[in-house]
Amino acid sequence: MRILDGDQYSEIYSQKFLSYFSNWRHGAPSYKKRNAHLVIDKNHAVTFENDEKRSYASGINNALKWILDHGIINSEQMTTLAQWYISCHTDKLKAAIGERFDFLLLDEAQDTSSKQYRLLMQLTEGTNVQFQRFGNPYQALYTIYGNETVDAWNPIVEAEKGVAQVEEISTTVRFGPHIANLVKNVCCENYPTFHPSKSSSSLENCLIIFEDEEDLRRKYQRLIHRCVTENTDFLECHKKDEIVAPLHEDLKRWFPDYDRSLSASIDHNQKYKDVFNAVQNELAHLNRITRAEEHVLLQQNLDLASLVGKMVRGLVTGNMTREELERFIVPIITPNSRKEAAELSDTLLAKFMYVPDEISGTLNKSEQQINLSTIHGAKGETHRSTFLLLDSEIYWNKKDHENLFFKTLYPFLIGKRRDYGNELDSKFIKDCLKYAYVALSRPKFLAGVAIPISSITTSQKQEMLDYGWEEAK
Structure with missing residues (x-):
């Protein structure tokens, strides 16, 4: 079996679905939005089901079944198969794991789906295996990209229920106080204990207000040049300088030549x-x-x-x-x-790799390279500098003419946190904050936001400057 996800799997599905409907005038319907999922019956027969009520529902299922029959599955289907296999052999698997292992360590636990997490809990419950989870729950993005509404791993809730003992590591060695305060401000939960180690340092958080792609690139490159010239640590850092956004479409809107297949390796x-x-x-x-x-x-x-x-x-x-x-x-x-x-x-x-010219210290060609990526694609990376593009339509059913992404994040960017849990758009707010938290915790030295000039008012700009943001011109 081959496991494919993202564009690779979707492309195969699209081609097969369209082969069933020669007169189909649009792109293949999204199997994800129609909750298409793998089903295994009591006779171990494998089929697919979905929520589409129109006549082409069978075409979706047939296309997915054809892909499976040819030895290709995606990660969600792989988890369903694992769930089926574990349900058939639970006692034997638990006994084998208990005899062989003392500990089960789950790293990056926030990136685990609810189904995966339940399977791991099932395999360790009632055994002597100590199931230890490590991760940052504030970086969990499953509730944004998938159908899940609640994070699978919530250590605070587990501690309250007596399911787990929690040890919090609230010190970061990646960046200094400027970035740490910004990350703390945009955390989806109040995080007062978060702080940098004494040895970490970072530059002032920067704001770029831009008119178009050329303007944004020019200002960012000029800022990099200044940092390279004035800061030896920044010069000697081999990491990337990157602009990130929630969606590929957000980057494509401002960077017409952006190629999602080159922004991050699919395989x-x-x-x-x-x-x-x-x-x-x-x-x-x-x-x-x-x-x-x-x-x-x-x-x-x-x-x-x-x-x-x-x-x-x-x-x-x-x-x-x-x-x-x-x-x-x-x-x-x-x-x-x-x-x-x-x-x-x-x-x-x-x-x-990207390596600065350590001898001349000038802005050579490699130093001018600015990478583009979705926030999901940048997860787990460390950058030299990162700018979050504050212009996104993160929900397909929201008309974002007023740039709700920036409007939602703006108060948090100037330290005006609030308890938004009871607001009507609480999930939207939380998703925006999760995006910002992941994005702005990538850089080692320099964090910033890039805002279209049409989205920010003069008074908002002044408030950001008064709060301590530095404008890069």
Whole structure:
């Protein structure tokens, strides 16, 4: 079975659905909006059902069934299959897990669906296995993208019910006080204990008011140049500078050349494979052996393979310096030449990572690169600087001519938090805050917001400046 999600799965579904309806004039109907889901009956037969009442409902189900029959599933269907299998063998699985493991550690618990979370609880209940969860519940986005209305993992509620003991880590080492205060302001829940470590530092939070794509890019690039010139830590940071928004459509509206397929790798495994193959080729060349011989060498020597694995991960995630890369390369190449290691390090960094020109300190071509991504695509990343595009239609059924995304977030950006739990639009407000929290907690040095000039009034701008925002012009 192959697991595909996002555009890859949707494209296959769309093509198959349209093949059933030759006269269909529009794009294939969304199977997600029609709650199309996999069903396994008591005879273990697999079918699909959906909520569509019109005649093409069977076409949706048939297209999804055809994809499954050809060995392709998405993550939601995979969870349904897991649920079915566990229900058939619950006692045996619990006994096996209890005998083999003392602990079950779930990292990034906020990214777990309710169904996945219930399965893990089911497998550990009544056993001696200690189920420990780690994560940040304020970054949970499942209630935005899926059909779920309540976060699967809520440690505060679990503590109140006596289901779990909670230990809070409220100190961040990623960024300093300016970003920490901003992130605290836009948290979907009151988070007074959140603070940076003493060793962390960050620049003033910045505001860009722009007219069009060119204006936004120019002001952002000018700001980067200033930071590179004035701040050595910013200069030496190898992370990305990125503009993020809730939806691909938000980026496309302001950046017509934006290509969602290039903004983030749809197939993350393929990304690792590409980098691994490139590293393996370079190592084979330096070791004066064939690629096949290098592959066999790595298979036979787990220590060398581990070093290569760490190199690949560092290059893919952007979390590796030139010096760190050299230290990994030296023991892998024959002879152990530091000169060749340095050259290979430069080659790999130039090919796969953004690296500032540390010698001149000027704004060279690589320093001007500004990346674009959805907030979901940037989850888990660390950036050098991040700007949140405050112009979005995050709900397809909301007419957003007055830019509700900015209007909703504005009071929180100037420190005017309120208890919004009983407001009619409480879910919308919470979703906006979740987007902002995830986005503005990405940067290490510089956080900012980019606002269309038509969306902000003179008095709002002045309030932001008075609160401590710095305008980048």
